Amino acid sequence: MSADDTAGLLAPAAATDALAAALLGGLDPESCPQRTNLRIPDGELLLMPAASGGYAGVKIAGVAPGNPARGLPRITGSYLLLDGPTLRPLALLDGAALTALRTPAVSALALRHLAPAGRPLRLVLFGSGPQAYGHLEAALSVRELDEVVVVGRNREGAERLAAHARALGPTARTGTPEDVAGADLVICCTTAREPLFDGRLVGPEATVVAVGSHEPTARETDTALVRRAAVYVESRAAALREAGDLLVPEAEGAIGPGHITGTLADLVAGRMPAGGPQSCPQLFKSVGMAWEDLVVAVALFEAAGV
Numbered sequence: 001m002s003a004d005d006t007a008g009l010l011a012p013a014a015a016t017d018a019l020a021a022a023l024l025g026g027l028d029p030e031s032c033p034q035r036t037n038l039r040i041p042d043g044e045l046l047l048m049p050a051a052s053g054g055y056a057g058v059k060i061a062g063v064a065p066g067n068p069a070r071g072l073p074r075i076t077g078s079y080l081l082l083d084g085p086t087l088r089p090l091a092l093l094d095g096a097a098l099t100a101l102r103t104p105a106v107s108a109l110a111l112r113h114l115a116p117a118g119r120p121l122r123l124v125l126f127g128s129g130p131q132a133y134g135h136l137e138a139a140l141s142v143r144e145l146d147e148v149v150v151v152g153r154n155r156e157g158a159e160r161l162a163a164h165a166r167a168l169g170p171t172a173r174t175g176t177p178e179d180v181a182g183a184d185l186v187i188c189c190t191t192a193r194e195p196l197f198d199g200r201l202v203g204p205e206a207t208v209v210a211v212g213s214h215e216p217t218a219r220e221t222d223t224a225l226v227r228r229a230a231v232y233v234e235s236r237a238a239a240l241r242e243a244g245d246l247l248v249p250e251a252e253g254a255i256g257p258g259h260i261t262g263t264l265a266d267l268v269a270g271r272m273p274a275g276g277p278q279s280c281p282q283l284f285k286s287v288g289m290a291w292e293d294l295v296v297a298v299a300l301f302e303a304a305g306v
Helices: 012-024 095-114 130-142 155-168 177-182 223-228 236-242 244-251 264-269 290-304
Strands: 036-040 043-052 055-063 075-083 089-094 121-126 145-151 171-174 185-188 207-210 230-233 260-263 282-285
Touching (some): 055 095, 089 095, 095 130, 095 207, 095 282, 130 155, 130 185, 230 236, 244 282
Parallel strands (some): 121 145, 185 207, 230 282
Antiparallel strands (some): 043 055, 075 089
């Protein structure tokens, strides 16, 4: 399936529901095969296999930092979906389009459980690329937003995203990193390798989602935020391999491996204690996992009725 073929087949909420159903059905992210990374002269080649239920699949993705200057997407790739029992190929999907759908869906699933509810929220969104657009729509699928503040290095791109947000309903403008001080939600989907904002400014009832990095030395959030936050991840094993947002503070001696509060599966299964108002920020750090690609690829395949 091309990017055009997948567009419109699966709404963000339906992709989020598929992920939740997989976790409730017993899929264990801790047993998911780890990502294989191959450094090449102009970027990185990623290989992400997974199998669950009646399906298997593998994503081959390329990350080429120089592509935007060439007028090409930074992330490219393909996803091969296979029949589980026979390993017969069933479909070939556009890998970038799949990633653009599944990453916001994972974040939306975390937001369902972590984001403040019962009132309109103020979102500060870092980034202005495809993931930022996807995360805006994902956030709107799970919470009412009354204001969106876009923070981006590319001012024109940030202005375009703010205009897109206004078309979807909320008021929207561009802003600066200091706007996190009044945010209910902070979503980071950038290529940054250093913290984007001062974590001391984030309020105790805010929820922060960081999805931009899967490298142990790159991060979007700082040590100050991680140290004071309740931290949730897709998988402890994956986070302790790849989440620079956690590994850098650990290397500094600011936190230990036990600082992780829980996982996405814990949230979905209701294993985390319910309580009143939050006493500290909630941080969901995502690195992206192969099981997520498989679940959303299967949902797309079945929605297509092939």
